[in-house]
Amino acid sequence: MWYYSSQINFLFSVQVVQGEGVELIRTLASVVDKNVSTVDWTLINVKLPNEKIKISVQTTLTQKYLAFDDISVDYCDGPRPSPPKVLFTCDFESPCSDNFVSLPKYPYQWLISNASDANSIEFFAPSADYTFGNGSGHYAFVPASKIVDNGKVGYLHLQKQLQITSQESYCLNFQYYAYPSSDRKRSSYSILGGRWAWGIINLPVGNYSLLFRVDTDTSFTYSFALDNIDITSCDYPPSSTSYNSLLSFSCNFDNSTMCDMINDEMSSTFNFTIFTGDTIPDQELGPDRDHTNNSTSGGFLYWNQYLPVNTSDRGRVYLSKKIEQYAGMCVKFAYYVKSKVVNKNTTVIRLSGDGYSSTGLWYQVLDDSQGWQIALVPLRLGFRFHHRLYNDANNRLNHKLRSVTTVQSRLAMDIYNLYPAYGKDNYNVYFAGEKMNVGSVNSFEVLGNFYAKDKWNVYYMNKKLDIISIGSFHELGSGYAKDNYNVYFLDKKLDVISVSSFKTLGYRYAKDNYNVYYIGRKLDVISVSSFVALDNRYAKDNYNVYYLDKKLDVISVSSFKVLGNGYAKDNYNVYYLGKRLNVISVSSFEVLHGAYAKDNYNVYLAGEKLDVISISSFKVLSSDYAKDNYNVYYLNKKLDVISVNSFQALGHGYAKDNYNVYYLDKKLDVISVSSFKVLGGDYAKDNYNVYYIGRKLDVISVYSFEASSNGYAKDNYNVYYMGKKIPGASVSSFTLFKQK
Known part of the structure; x- marks a missing residue:
């Protein structure tokens, strides 16, 4: 490129511009001054990168003159730039x-x-x-x-x-x-x-x-x-720009953190903090239990005034991360308000888009919420979530925000099963359909619970672990493993006093001679020696009953027993996933199948009452489907079925009657209902098509198509994982490891 100018500084720069909207720019060469003795056209050569680019000439001329001529892009002498990786x-x-x-x-x-x-x-x-x-x-x-x-x-x-x-x-x-x-x-x-x-x-x-x-x-x-x-x-400085945002947000505050929620220090008189029913400063105002688990040890977000109080006292908390919005989203949360001044309605709890009343999404004026209440608030587009509380009277108030969840307005429930299994052909080992970098294909063996090893390394899923003794490493169950020197939960090393006495109890519980662990974390247990794991993630010692890592408020520890599928009871109450249920008849309460249960008066699904016509004829067909003499149910939804009598569950989310095939609560477009059968691993087929989680697959040979229970399948031409073809996998030599 040739240029001609007067004697001025900072003439121009040659830049690379990338993207339709000039998203990226970098400078390749700059001409900062002009030699006064050169009164002629001057040539400049700029070496271009091996990338897709647009060329821009940026002038900084503010006075006098600058001209360009004979601009060309052509081969130049010297080594070519390296191609991009x-x-x-x-x-x-x-x-x-x-x-x-x-x-x-x-x-x-x-x-x-x-x-x-x-x-x-x-x-x-x-x-x-x-x-x-x-x-x-x-x-x-x-x-x-x-x-x-x-x-x-x-x-x-x-x-x-x-x-x-x-x-x-x-x-x-x-x-x-x-x-x-x-x-x-x-x-x-x-x-x-x-x-x-x-x-x-x-x-x-x-x-x-x-x-x-x-x-x-x-x-x-x-x-x-x-x-x-x-x-x-690309030839740019490393970028630290974060595009970090959330598709949804959920927090139950049980891990003693605020889950990226932040107090507004500028406008808050008192801050929100995490408390439990056991630790709140004022037991009279409560609450003495959280909303999630109805437990005295469950956490919640808590706002409390301290004397002396003022009419301008307020607290404000907001979510620090952006939620990617779309039409149909809601904020769902539980709230508790109680004041020592009654019947004045001088406390305001507000959910707003930017913290100001002009963009309020929801508010309540009250002094006593009468226990925990649920709010489900549709979002307006373009809001930022804030939660504000203030009161306009000289009173004392406690406020809790609980279980904040961003959900769709309509509950659309879908089930997807992930089968992260190992497989191999003659050349490679695969985990979840992805090729692994292993030391030895021939010596590779699966230990169970996603642990595996060859003669050089130990693996959890597709991650290599830092293990001292590969020979002594063995899987214990419930996500735990150990060698002669350390204990592991999943891919994390645990701080254990006695490796030799460490043993698993089932359902993610474990113990050594000194401590009890749940999912690798120590539990506060009175009696380690008497601690036993029950079924369905319940456990107990001589003094307490536990669900997961939480103590339950149980009247009779000795009579407490697990019924199955998340349900349990003692002589006085029934529990589902650790939460006490409102059941009329404890003695007649029985678990049916999956999350279904009933007593003499009601049918329950996941602890909630189900609206059925005939309790006596109600029967469960699978963990998802049930029917009585009048209706078919998928979970808590009635299905539009032609023939209730012929309706049958096939497994893996599939079902059919004499006229149609269903996956979950959706009717499938199936050519041959009579030939439709489930193969396993969410695969199914009729005489004409193959399906994965209810979707038709592009399969060459329906007749030769066969599936395993681990998400893998193959026909005479391709190998599949979770309904997708595995590029380069050898059909003839592909085999599955049997899980121990």
């Missing part, structure tokens, strides 16, 4: 598409299709892909035109785990049917129909996977598409 690349034309999954339960669902088929499904979808520029090429898109609305979202998950270190920077490049908005911090893009555009992000340092989110802030008809996703090295 590639962490991941996918044009959706190869098995790389199997790395992507559309997150369920969101309104917009991503699909991967060729452009011709996509265009027939979605009129506004791109008519040509980016890779080939024709209708046969593939891309990922969202067929949203018929359901588009303000606030709806969808997520495409790249399931590959990334590990970006400060030693080398990597950039995410992708093509999208859109153009970037001015909000670069959120890396968000707005729609521009008619052409593909280029997006790029300098990936931050950390271990994570990527989500591509599409959302709409209007009800105009749109289509969304992605193509050519590449993660390659």
